[in-house]
Each structure stands twice: as structure tokens, then as C-alpha cells.
Amino acid sequence: MRATPKRDNYDIVVIGAGPAGLAATVFAAEAGLSALLLDENPGPGGQVWRAISSTPVAEREQLGADYWAGADLVQAVRSSGAEIIHRATVWSLDRNLEVGVSVGGASAFINARRVVLATGALERPFPIPGWTLPGVMTAGAAQTMLKSSGLVPDGRTVIAGQGPLLWLLAAQILRLGGRIDRILDTTERRNHIAALPHAFAFMTSPYFAKGLAMMREVRAKVRVVTGVNELSAEGDGQLATVTYAAGDRRETIPAGLLLLHQGVVPNVNLAMAAGVEHRWDDRQLCWSPVVDDKGNTSVEGIAIAGDGAGIAGMEAAVFRGRIAARAAVQALAPEEAAKLAPMAMLRTNLARAERGRAFLDTLFRPARQFRIPKGDTIVCRCEEVTANDILDAVAIGATGPNQLKAYRRTGMGPCQGRLCGLTVTELMAEARGKSPQEIGYYRLRAPVKPITLSELAAVAKTEADVNAVVRG
Incomplete structure (x- = not known):
């Protein structure tokens, strides 16, 4: 595994080394495409298979068979020929498929022909x-x-x-x-x-x-x-x-x-900042990206796989990763796609993995009182904003989460809305008698993860960059 990318351009950049990201990377590399896997953790696995290569828990029955199922996929990625960079903070992705990443205190921009977002889930x-x-x-x-x-x-x-x-x-x-x-x-x-x-x-x-x-x-x-x-x-x-x-x-x-x-909800910050269309999911009570049956989004060249595309679990994430990667290979090198598992078989396996999901979503639908707080209960932990503070802001004119930033600075702390965003949307929707879709979510922009000025300053300068500054 490398500390920094060894090139500026890749066929496929996969962001996130959980089940979906690992599966997507293997497929891309098997097709002979240049593939880069970026992940912010010290090792592969995401949350489901976290520390699978380094955990001190040696007795397999203690963590369970589902945990250790990831070992083969991790090994497959490491022997695939794909570049893998851990402790990599991806803080930017735009419509031109330019990825901003910080590794070891320095940032760089990488260009991709296709991007697979496998950023997983966050706890609600x-x-x-x-x-x-x-x-x-x-x-x-x-x-x-x-x-x-x-x-x-x-x-x-x-x-x-x-x-x-x-x-x-x-x-x-x-x-x-x-x-x-x-x-x-x-x-x-x-x-x-x-x-x-x-x-x-x-x-x-x-x-x-x-x-x-x-x-x-x-x-x-x-x-x-x-x-x-x-x-x-x-x-x-x-x-x-x-x-x-x-x-x-x-x-x-x-x-x-x-x-x-x-429960858990899709981690949407990077996808939203890239301009991917999202909709409020009334069943899972969260924002989910609008994707087609191949994981493709409203932004050409960006696909989303795994729980970032809607919560479905570990096994489904693996097949979603393979589907997104196969679709990317089909677009870039159709002759190589024939070497991979057929799309119809992958979709059949995905449907099997998603079987029973509706039962879990309905049974474990969180109660209103545990989603929409009241009184002096803190909503935004970073800025210590309470439910009453938000309702007071609505009463004097705040119409949505972005206007609320000006009133109360919600969503402007280090977590960038990850711990309060859903609560703010539902609280304001209820207060204004509107749907969460009508209220909307925070407008997210790069950097979507906290980085230092020195990391930005370390971005390599090109002649075009210098000219742009002069013209500006």
C-alpha cells in the first residue's frame, strides 16, 4: 500500500474501503483498469469489518462469522493490483470527477474517469x-x-x-x-x-x-x-x-x-457536495441519493454503492459494489466487462441479499420522540443549539436548514451536520407543517471534512492555477 497516489489520473477511483468499496475495487482491477482505493481509516474493512487485519480479538466466534467473512475480500483487494491508500481524507469531489484528497498532511487533486462512492453509513x-x-x-x-x-x-x-x-x-x-x-x-x-x-x-x-x-x-x-x-x-x-x-x-x-x-443512515455529505440528487426516504426516514439499478447518480460518472445508496446491510453492499464497478467497466472498456460476472447474476444475488429488508425497516422505524426532541435538549452538539433555539428561529423567519445557519450556526461545526442534520430537517418540517423533502437539507460544499490551511497550501501548483489566480 502506497502513502501517496503515484499518478494524477485513474480509470476508476473508489472512495471507502468497506464491503462495497472493496468489492468494487476488485472488479475494476480484475478488468485491467487503473484503480485507486482511498479510505480514511488505518486499515481496510469499513465499520462492518473494522480492523479485520489488526484486531486483537483472535477467537473468531467472539466477533461472529459475518465479521470474518471480510478477510477473503480484503486479501483479494491486496492482490488485485489496485492502489490502496489508507489514512486518506477525501474532502472534495466535483462534477468533473476531480477528487481532492489529503494524505500525510498534504493535499492533491486526482482525476478519474469514473468514481464509485462507497462511503457507507452513519449512526442516526x-x-x-x-x-x-x-x-x-x-x-x-x-x-x-x-x-x-x-x-x-x-x-x-x-x-x-x-x-x-x-x-x-x-x-x-x-x-x-x-x-x-x-x-x-x-x-x-x-x-x-x-x-x-x-x-x-x-x-x-x-x-x-x-x-x-x-x-x-x-x-x-x-x-x-x-x-x-x-x-x-x-x-x-x-x-x-x-x-x-x-x-x-x-x-x-x-x-x-x-x-x-x-439505526444507521446513508453518509451523504460527499455525494451532496458533488451535486448528486437526493430524496427524502419516507421508509428509512433519511436522505438517500437517487440512483439507477447500476448505482449511477444524477452526476455523470459518479456511482454510489453500499449503504451510502440506502441501508441494506453488508451482503447487499458487496453486490452493489460489484454492480457499480461492472457498470463502470462496461462504460470504459466494454470488451473487458465480458470477463466479469454477468450483470443479471449480480442483480439476482443483490435481490436475495435485500430480501427481508422491508421487515427490518418497518420494525425498527425509530419513534418520533427519539428523532424530534423538544425543550432544552441539544440538537447541534458542535454549537450547543437546543430544540427550543431552533423553534424560536423558525418563529422569526428561518425557513430551512440553510437559513438556520445564519440564525444559530447549526451544521457549521466540525461534524458539518452529520450529528444534527436529520434532526434539524425533521424538527423544522414539523414546526412549519411541511414535508422533510420540502424543508431540505444543509447545502454542502468542499471541504466536506476538516482539513488545515497548510494541507490546502500544499496542493501542487500548475501554470493554469497561477494564471487563474492572476486573472482573479
Whole structure:
């Protein structure tokens, strides 16, 4: 693996080394095209297979078969002939398929004939009272520590929320000898009824048996409270207690660590900054890019694969990556595409991997009160903006997230809206009696990741750059 790109132009640039990005890179390289894989992490795998080449967790059953399934794909990428650069911050992508990337403190621009965005997913914001307290973190962050360093909680720990990742994390913590005092399940009871029409597809999917076994494993060791409809974290500068309500019961329990999770959503910042069209997904309650059946977007030459194109899980991400890469090869070198797996077969495999997804989306649809906060609950963590602050701004004229920036600076901190964007959209939509699609999202521009002025200054200057500055 190289520290910097060895050329300025590539046939295909893949951004993100998770399941979709790894699969896309292998296909592109197998076709004989020049392929560059960029990823900001120290090693390959994304979140699903994080630290797969370096994890200290040696016993395979502790992380599960799905985790180790990524080892073969990582090896395939490393032997494919593609260039791979880790610790690479991609901070810009435009309609001309020029990629701005920073590696080792210096930035450069790379030109691509095709780009596959495989930037994956982010955890959905979970804005409850006290969620900014030290001692409160996301389930994804805890899982990163577990996979990367083998660290598990040993003090009073509460896990709250819903979704497959919550149960997977709980099982992994327990297998590694960690402590979980209580699981607070926020799945709404009515969701079970709403999901029934999709139950048969789910029961005949690969996820049913694995999911059921995992939940039984966790329930045998941890007390699980279902129907939780209120949740808050309390403490004086540090988490001390968690208060919850489930039906008529309300309880406050001591806790030193609270792990929150209510699903994942596409990571859209880079795609939006590149001008890719996005739509509000009413089923998954998030923004998703508009893509065709090959992963192509509204911007010519940019495809999106994996959970960045809509949440569908690890196995589906692999096939989406292969489909996007095969389509790119077909466009650039049709004669080479014939060497790859047929598109029809890839689509059949994708449909099989996506089977049962509607059931999960419906069952684990997060409750309104855990998406749209009220009162003094913090919405924008970077600027410490509360729900009331946003409603006050709406009352005096803020019409959408971009106008709100001028009133309250929401979305202008280091996270660039990743932790507040969905909440702001839904909160303003409800306050103004409009749909999230009508309200819109933050207008995103490069750099989409924080970089220093020195990194920008290190961009190689060409004669055209100098002339442009002189003319400006």
C-alpha cells in the first residue's frame, strides 16, 4: 500500500474501503483498469469489518462469522493490483470527477474517469436529554473500540435503542467478557403489527435465523426492558443515572456508560457536495441519493454503492459494489466487462441479499420522540443549539436548514451536520407543517471534512492555477 497516489489520473477511483468499496475495487482491477482505493481509516474493512487485519480479538466466534467473512475480500483487494491508500481524507469531489484528497498532511487533486462512492453509513442521531454528557456514546463507537482494541465495558453499562447493530454489539460485548446491566428496547409496539406483511420475506431471508439466535443469546444473560418510550441521561458533568419509562413504569438506574443506537443512515455529505440528487426516504426516514439499478447518480460518472445508496446491510453492499464497478467497466472498456460476472447474476444475488429488508425497516422505524426532541435538549452538539433555539428561529423567519445557519450556526461545526442534520430537517418540517423533502437539507460544499490551511497550501501548483489566480 502506497502513502501517496503515484499518478494524477485513474480509470476508476473508489472512495471507502468497506464491503462495497472493496468489492468494487476488485472488479475494476480484475478488468485491467487503473484503480485507486482511498479510505480514511488505518486499515481496510469499513465499520462492518473494522480492523479485520489488526484486531486483537483472535477467537473468531467472539466477533461472529459475518465479521470474518471480510478477510477473503480484503486479501483479494491486496492482490488485485489496485492502489490502496489508507489514512486518506477525501474532502472534495466535483462534477468533473476531480477528487481532492489529503494524505500525510498534504493535499492533491486526482482525476478519474469514473468514481464509485462507497462511503457507507452513519449512526442516526439519538437526541435525548443528556446525550452530550461524558459517559454517553454511540453503539458504533463502542464497537469500534471493541474491534480495534478489544476493549469492552466493565462498569455499570446500559444499552438503549433498537436495531440489528444493538443486538450484535451486545452479543459481542458479552462474548468478550464485558458487562451489560440493562438493555432498554425503544422499538414501538405498533411497529410489530406494521411489519407483519413483510414477515414471510424476512423469515425466508438469511437474517432471520441469525438474528433470532443472537437475541436469545443476549436475553439469556441481560435483563431487557421492552416498550421504552422515554429516555434521558443525568449527571453533574458525568453520566450518573439513566431514567426511562416503559408503559406505566418509570425507573432511574445508576450507570457509568450509556450506549445509544437507533439505526444507521446513508453518509451523504460527499455525494451532496458533488451535486448528486437526493430524496427524502419516507421508509428509512433519511436522505438517500437517487440512483439507477447500476448505482449511477444524477452526476455523470459518479456511482454510489453500499449503504451510502440506502441501508441494506453488508451482503447487499458487496453486490452493489460489484454492480457499480461492472457498470463502470462496461462504460470504459466494454470488451473487458465480458470477463466479469454477468450483470443479471449480480442483480439476482443483490435481490436475495435485500430480501427481508422491508421487515427490518418497518420494525425498527425509530419513534418520533427519539428523532424530534423538544425543550432544552441539544440538537447541534458542535454549537450547543437546543430544540427550543431552533423553534424560536423558525418563529422569526428561518425557513430551512440553510437559513438556520445564519440564525444559530447549526451544521457549521466540525461534524458539518452529520450529528444534527436529520434532526434539524425533521424538527423544522414539523414546526412549519411541511414535508422533510420540502424543508431540505444543509447545502454542502468542499471541504466536506476538516482539513488545515497548510494541507490546502500544499496542493501542487500548475501554470493554469497561477494564471487563474492572476486573472482573479
